[in-house]
Amino acid sequence: MKKFFGFMLIFLFLLLAACSGDSDEETTPDATTDDVEQSNENQEETAEEGEEAITLRMSWWGSQNRHDMTNEIIELYEEQNPHVTIQTEFTGFDGYFEKMAAQASGNNLPDIMQQNFGEYVNQYASQDLLADLGPYVEEGTIDLEGVADTVIESGKVDGTLVGIPTGTNALVATYNPSAYEEAGIEPPTHDWTWDDFVDIATQYHEATGDYGTRLAEPGNMFDYYLREKGYSLFNEDSSGLGYDDDQVLTDYLAMNKDMIDAGVMPGYDVIQQVQGLEDELIVRGETPLDPTNWSNQVGTLEKTAGEPLEMVVLPGENNDQGMFLKPSMLWSIGKNSEHKEEAAKFINFFTNTVEVFEVIGSDRGVPIKPEVREALQPNLSEIDQKVYEYVNYVAENSSPADTNYPPAASEVLSHLEDIDEMVMYGQITPEEGAQQFREAAESVLAE
Missing domain, CATH: 3.40.190.10 (Periplasmic binding protein-like II)
Known part of the structure; x- marks a missing residue:
């Protein structure tokens, strides 16, 4: 099976390369020369202040609404962490994992990637492509205090934590x-x-x-x-x-x-x-x-x-x-990432910051941290209130996910x-x- 998966990765890489000129896939616009120069200037200024300038690649799938909200969250993170620049890669769900397979074949997975619970995260974990997030939780870089054990377990494959749920769904x-x-x-x-x-x-x-x-x-x-x-x-x-x-x-x-x-x-x-x-x-x-x-x-x-x-x-x-x-989706870190610690810090920011969910609402599920849910509850929009109530109903009228x-x-x-x-x-x-x-x-x- 591993040989077959490896072959498919190479095949998909070649296929995507051949088709890239005609693709109508929704992706992040290419950076302009001015954008790159500005980014370099910002990183140089940050480096002069004593912090290492870090660039993280981050990928996800979703609707245009999700793309817009996620970009707003990234801007908030970069404002609070000026030494970090996040390069975004997003598409619709169709084609997302074909693109990821091509990147995996070149040992070039993003630092932070959105993963799908079930067949896909298990497949990537079986190929040893995802970083073990357990140490970052144990040392407190990713704070999961108060998160239900069943939620944390949903991010594990064969006992290894390879994904942090973005929310429940x-x-x-x-x-x-x-x-x-x-x-x-x-x-x-x-x-x-x-x-x-x-x-x-x-x-x-x-x-x-x-x-x-x-x-x-x-x-x-x-x-x-x-x-x-x-x-x-x-x-x-x-x-x-x-x-x-x-x-x-x-x-x-x-x-x-x-x-x-x-x-x-x-x-x-x-x-x-x-x-x-x-x-x-x-x-x-x-x-x-x-x-x-x-x-x-x-x-x-x-x-x-x-x-x-x-x-x-x-x-x-x-x-x-x-x-x-189930987890709405998971945040994973590519095992090939050279900046796992910084990637883990962003995942922690997303998981524990109330302002993140004020921006994104229920689009990535109901927050997994109890204190975040409690902080949001009084000001939920009407539709988010309905989603929360629905998820609560399912929690009481369901059986564990396979x-x-x-x-x-x-x-x-x-x-x-x-x-x-x-x-x-x-x-x-x-x-x-x-x-x-x-x-x-x-x-x-x-x-």
């Missing part, structure tokens, strides 16, 4: 209450089932002609679907799938395929045209329901939509078993996405899709 079905009111349809509630999900979406489509729900790509949704039914995507030792009966995946695929065929749910031809959160169907008024969100995304959706949105847990008779809290993602999990999920797409396009049946996924997953996990 939960899956959410987001809906537009005014759209349901205008259509004369009752919106979903926390106790809805999968039959309710299909019925509500179908009623709305029949009443309005619009889509009743957004298509749910299978990665997070099928993982939840399995948990809600008492299974998991991977077995305990990550050597195979965590369910034996392929009828589970067959039923899931058939439910979505039937809704697409009926016009209740859009197919991939529509979804693949969506350009980030600000362009989602619920924002454009083309559906009242989006079951694919994380709680930290709802603020951006509501802000862009320009009207209130509401949140419920995902459907299912046992949704308290399916629901879970952490047993094998290093090859991203490859397994890629097969699931490809098979889901073939089923939704009618190229193979749900039964064939379920069988093909098992064969592909077992082949990958056996390597």
Whole structure:
């Protein structure tokens, strides 16, 4: 598997290099000559004052709203730490890890990087690409006093702390209450089932002609679907799938395929045209329901939509078993970084500074430090208040997140996405899709 991953890193590096001239990926604008000269002058002045001038590279994915807020936070940090200059690299989620793979192949990962809980952080940790953050916590450079042990554990892979959660997060079905009111349809509630999900979406489509729900790509949704039914995507030792009966995946695929065929749910031809959160169907008024969100995304959706949105847990008779809290994302430090201590200081700043979350709200989840949450509570915006309340509800009505993602999990999920797409396009049946996924997953996990 390590040989395969190494090969893929090299391949992706060459591919990205070849395509870079035509890329429309959202990235940080190149620094101008004046910018570089000004940065050099600032660093020289700082060096003259006795502190070593440090430049850190920092990468993340997200919406334009997140980019703007993160840049504001970086400016605040640089004002307080004039010897530090942070070079930013940001994209949408699509393409982020391909770009990271190319950087990893050249031993050039950023000093500070946003990592994704589960398959990706496990994959990078398995390749020994992430720094051990434990010593920085032990010596107090990163202050995690008062943070719940379960939250800290979520940043560990095989016992090593490789990521500091930016906040806590939960899956959410987001809906537009005014759209349901205008259509004369009752919106979903926390106790809805999968039959309710299909019925509500179908009623709305029949009443309005619009889509009743957004298509749910299978990665997070099928993982939840399995948990809600008492299974998991991977077995305990990550050597195979965590369910034996392929009828589970067959039923899931058939439910979505039937809704697409009926016009209740859009197919991939529509979804693949969506350009980030600000362009989602619920924002454009083309559906009242989006079951694919994380709680930290709802603020951006509501802000862009320009009207209130509401949140419920995902459907299912046992949704308290399916629901879970997870890190919204993680801050990691590249093992190749020459400035790990300074990178750790920025992560500490982000984790412990109230002003950071006054800027970013709930976009990176509910803060992990109790005193930060308490300081923010009286002045939360209406949408952030709703997010906090929702996360609190999930905390009381959920089960622990699965952490047993094998290093090859991203490859397994890629097969699931490809098979889901073939089923939704009618190229193979749900039964064939379920069988093909098992064969592909077992082949990958056996390597």
